[in-house]
Amino acid sequence: MRMSVFIAVSLDGMIARTNGDIDWLTATSHLIPGEDFGYGSFISTVDALLMGRRSFEKVLTFGEWPYGDLPVYVLSNTLTEIPNHLPEHVQRISGSMEQTIQTLKSSGYQHVYVDGGKTVQSALRAGAIDHMIITRIPILIGEGISLFGSLDSDIHLKHVKTVTFKNGLIQSLYDCNY
Numbered sequence: 001m002r003m004s005v006f007i008a009v010s011l012d013g014m015i016a017r018t019n020g021d022i023d024w025l026t027a028t029s030h031l032i033p034g035e036d037f038g039y040g041s042f043i044s045t046v047d048a049l050l051m052g053r054r055s056f057e058k059v060l061t062f063g064e065w066p067y068g069d070l071p072v073y074v075l076s077n078t079l080t081e082i083p084n085h086l087p088e089h090v091q092r093i094s095g096s097m098e099q100t101i102q103t104l105k106s107s108g109y110q111h112v113y114v115d116g117g118k119t120v121q122s123a124l125r126a127g128a129i130d131h132m133i134i135t136r137i138p139i140l141i142g143e144g145i146s147l148f149g150s151l152d153s154d155i156h157l158k159h160v161k162t163v164t165f166k167n168g169l170i171q172s173l174y175d176c177n178y
């Protein structure tokens with residue numbers, strides 16, 4: 001089973017403002033008509049999504065559930081229930097990251113999308129992330145929720161490629177376990 005990150009960061013490494021706002025990310029100035037920045041082709045390769053509870057709560061504010069039939073596992077030790085209006089394949093998963101990975105492996109998934117800052121950090125510390133696709137938005141937001149955090153030891157990455165979009169977004173693919 002491979003695990004991948006597909007995420008956008010401010011140039012100063014944030015995935016959201018301190019209060020969780022991503023207004024700076026969804027601003028229309030970052031859009032190019034007809035361009036999805038590789039998201040469609042990425043999501044078509046995954047067969048499950050592991051998402052932190054805080055990211056899940058943000059997605060719920062979008063109104064429409066954006067993940068269709070994709071099995072989604074919401075990592076949480078506090079969430080008591082998944083709202084009824086969501087599809088049955090949206091489930092809560094609890095326990096350590098290591099236990100979570102074992103559960104996903106034993107379910108037979110081949111490629112899991114990992115989303116949410118704390119969740120990505122935890123998966124990185126567990127040595128479970130294989131690929132990271134990181135899109136840098138040309139903005140500094142000063143403070144916020146960082147994509148990366150403390151580590152027990154360095155993680156060496158292999159840069160695979162970088163694509164520059166005409167609106168200044170820079171997307172890099174890194175291999176982690178190579």
Ligand SMILES: NC(=O)c1ccc[n+]([C@@H]2O[C@H](COP(=O)([O-])OP(=O)(O)OC[C@H]3O[C@@H](n4cnc5c(N)ncnc54)[C@H](OP(=O)(O)O)[C@@H]3O)[C@@H](O)[C@H]2O)c1
Pocket residue numbers: 006007008009014015016017019020021022025051052053054055056058075076077078079095096097115116117118119120122123145
């Ligand atoms: N820029 C982007 O592309 C992008 C992408 C995704 C998300 N976001 C933003 O990022 C923010 C959320 O990120 P976040 O870092 O605050 O949180 P997160 O990773 O989405 O969620 C963290 C929560 O996951 C649960 N959890 C349970 N076990 C865990 C474990 N082993 N490791 C990590 N988490 C575990 C905990 O919830 P419990 O307390 O319930 O146990 C923890 O509080 C939101 O504002 C969202 O909009 C931005």
